[in-house]
Amino acid sequence: xxxxxxxxxxxxxxxxxRVQKFRKERRRTQSDFAAALGKSDSWLSxxxxxVQPVQRMDLLQQIADELGVSVQQLRPSASTDGPSQTPxxxxxxxxxxxxxxxxxxxxxxxxxxxxxxxxxTARPLEALRGDVDDLWxxxxxxxxxxxxxxxxxxxxxxxxxxxxASRELQTESSLLLSRAYQxxxxxxxxxxxxxxxxxxxxxxxxxxERSGDALHVCASVFRMVQAFxxxxxxxxxxxxxxxxxxxLSARADESPESLSVLGSLHLALALVRARxxxxxxxxxxxxxxxxxxxxxxxNRNDFNLEFGPVNVEIQAVSTAVDLGDAGEALDxxxxxxxxxxxxxxxxxxxMDLGRAHAQRRHGGEALDCLLRAEAVAPEMIQTHQxxxxxxxxxxxxAGPNAPRELLELADRADALD
Numbered sequence: 001x002x003x004x005x006x007x008x009x010x011x012x013x014x015x016x017x018r019v020q021k022f023r024k025e026r027r028r029t030q031s032d033f034a035a036a037l038g039k040s041d042s043w044l045s046x047x048x049x050x051v052q053p054v055q056r057m058d059l060l061q062q063i064a065d066e067l068g069v070s071v072q073q074l075r076p077s078a079s080t081d082g083p084s085q086t087p088x089x090x091x092x093x094x095x096x097x098x099x100x101x102x103x104x105x106x107x108x109x110x111x112x113x114x115x116x117x118x119x120x121t122a123r124p125l126e127a128l129r130g131d132v133d134d135l136w137x138x139x140x141x142x143x144x145x146x147x148x149x150x151x152x153x154x155x156x157x158x159x160x161x162x163x164x165a166s167r168e169l170q171t172e173s174s175l176l177l178s179r180a181y182q183x184x185x186x187x188x189x190x191x192x193x194x195x196x197x198x199x200x201x202x203x204x205x206x207x208x209e210r211s212g213d214a215l216h217v218c219a220s221v222f223r224m225v226q227a228f229x230x231x232x233x234x235x236x237x238x239x240x241x242x243x244x245x246x247x248l249s250a251r252a253d254e255s256p257e258s259l260s261v262l263g264s265l266h267l268a269l270a271l272v273r274a275r276x277x278x279x280x281x282x283x284x285x286x287x288x289x290x291x292x293x294x295x296x297x298x299n300r301n302d303f304n305l306e307f308g309p310v311n312v313e314i315q316a317v318s319t320a321v322d323l324g325d326a327g328e329a330l331d332x333x334x335x336x337x338x339x340x341x342x343x344x345x346x347x348x349x350x351m352d353l354g355r356a357h358a359q360r361r362h363g364g365e366a367l368d369c370l371l372r373a374e375a376v377a378p379e380m381i382q383t384h385q386x387x388x389x390x391x392x393x394x395x396x397x398a399g400p401n402a403p404r405e406l407l408e409l410a411d412r413a414d415a416l417d
Contacts, residue, residue, distance in 0.1 A: 011075075013050030018074050020048040022067040036066050057134050057150050071138070071146050072378070099148040099184065102155060103199050125165075125172055128158060132176050135183045136304050139190075140342035142377035147187045155180060162207070171211050178207035178216050182304065185223040190344065192385045194230030201227050214251075218244045218261045219303035225268040234276050241269040254295075260302035263292035267307075267315045274322035282323065286316050299340060306345055310338055314345060318352045326359035347377025351387050358390045366394055367406050374409065382413040391415040 023033050034044040037059075046052035054060055064071045131154050138147045158177045165173040181204035188197035204220035221244040228237035248262045266289040273282035289312045299308030313336050320329035333353045338346045354369035370391065374381040381387045392415045395402050410416050 012053045015054065015075055016048040016050040019063060019067070022069055022074075023048075026067065033066065037062060057138075057146070058130065061134065061137065070141065071143050099151050100193070100196050102152055103184075103196055103203075123157060125161065125169060125176065128154070128161060128173075128176055132158075132179050132183070135180055139183045139187050140304070140306075140344050142190070142342075142344045142347060142379050144187050144191060144379045147183070151180070151184055155184075162210075171213075174207050174211035175213055175216060178204045178211060178213075178220060179304075181207060182216075182220055182223050185220075185227060186304070189223070189226045189230055190380050191383050192230060194227050197227035197230065198224065215257055215261055216303065218248060218265065219305065222261070222264050222268055222305065225265070225272070229268075229271055229275060232275075234272055237272045238269065241265050241272060245269065256296055256300060257302045259292050259296055260300050260305055260307040263289045263296070263312070264303075264305040264307045266292065267312065270315060270319050271322075274319045277323065279323050279325075282319050286312070286319060289315070306341055310336060310341060311345060314338060314341075314349045314352075317349060317356070321352050321355045321359070324359065326356040329353070329356035330360070343377045344380060347373045347380050350376065351381060351384065351390075355386060355390045358393055361397070363394055363398060366390065367403065367409070370409060371405065374412075388413050388415040 023030070030044050030048075031041050034041050037044070043052060047054060054063065060071055060075065064074050067074075131150065135147060135150055135154065138144075138150065158173070158180055161173045162170070162177050181200045185197045185200035185204060188194070188200060201220055201224035204223060205217055208216035208220050221240055225237045225241045228234070228240060245262065245265050248258060248265070251258070266285045270282045270285035270289065273279075273285060290309075293307065293309040293312045296308060299306070299310050301307075313332055317329045317333040317336070320326070320332065329352065333349060333356065336349060338349050350369045350373035354366045354373060357363075357366035357369060370381060370387065373387070391406070391410050391413055394406055395410050395416060398406065
């Protein structure tokens with residue numbers, strides 16, 4: 001039964017007002033906007049009045065995409081009828097706490113310990129596949145609070161599906177589970193939650209091996225390398241990357257999918273070398289990745305790695321910044337057009353350009369890049385250690401002359417705590 005009049009949920013009413021506000025700002029009528037969503041005029045009218053709640057993540061994402069805004073702008077984590085507030089780094093960290101707790105236990109214990117047949121209530125794999133795709137879309141968009149919300153519901157379902165699947169469906173269900181854990185590992189890396197990223201990557205490796213998909217095993221190892229780097233366990237990161245690179249190279253598979261994974265692993269190893277201040281070795285790995293990207297000839301998103309010529313150059317910028325080569329980073333980065341890549345990749349490039357400008361003491365340019373990065377991928381800028389470090393440095397360098405925009409950014413990121 002839909003709520004009416006007095007019993008409308010304030011959060012649904014606030015959500016409806018935001019939808020209406022953004023729709024009108026874009027000069028779209030209820031009729032054409034509803035048609036774009038595949039809905040009726042009356043349904044959209046009810047949504048905008050708060051009478052019709054929107055609960056499904058895929059529909060929420062569709063509305064946001066049609067309006068050209070983020071899900072976070074439509075439904076902020078803080079419930080309010082006023083303008084949405086940019087979440088702070090602390091609130092974003094809290095948003096992932098429930099997912100961390102989920103990873104700390106066993107998501108399928110009830111299935112293992114109960115005698116009750118729950119297969120009749122299980123969703124089909126097609127529906128679960130759609131949710132895994134949504135999980136990755138949210139991860140690439142940097143909407144990590146929404147990643148957490150979806151993952152808490154989805155992971156136990158996937159774990160149960162693997163244990164209940166027939167022999168014919170075992171491969172597919174295991175692969176879906178691996179993809180979900182890979183997405184979570186990527187999300188935790190971007191929040192600098194390295195220990196949780198490691199756990200998720202390890203589970204992704206196990207599920208991928210159970211599926212029999214060797215390339216997904218290697219893609220999961222890539223996520224593990226990223227976690228090891230954040231843990232500052234460079235020896236483990238190097239070993240994991242080199243082992244996977246060696247296995248793939250021995251396989252002599254030149255399919256686009258295999259090349260995407262191999263190139264991504266070379267980029268991961270370049271990151272390891274840069275963090276170890278091994279300039280020549282880091283640049284050597286970048287060169288190998290460039291050659292593989294040239295062989296592919298296009299930007300791809302196999303295994304959600306976004307590997308291709310543009311992503312290689314974004315990683316080259318990051319590597320140069322890590323090595324203190326700000327001039328090289330700016331020379332490469334200012335010529336990159338990352339418009340075809342995900343908000344996360346675009347935000348990463350802008351963040352690293354901000355870091356490069358800060359190294360050159362270009363305070364205004366650095367702030368401009370960081371603000372643009374925040375507009376594209378707010379959660380990454382407000383929680384990533386490198387971003388918070390450069391924001392703090394800019395405030396210290398500017399001293400009492402720090403501009404208001406910089407101080408407000410530092411406050412949103414809790415960079416001065």
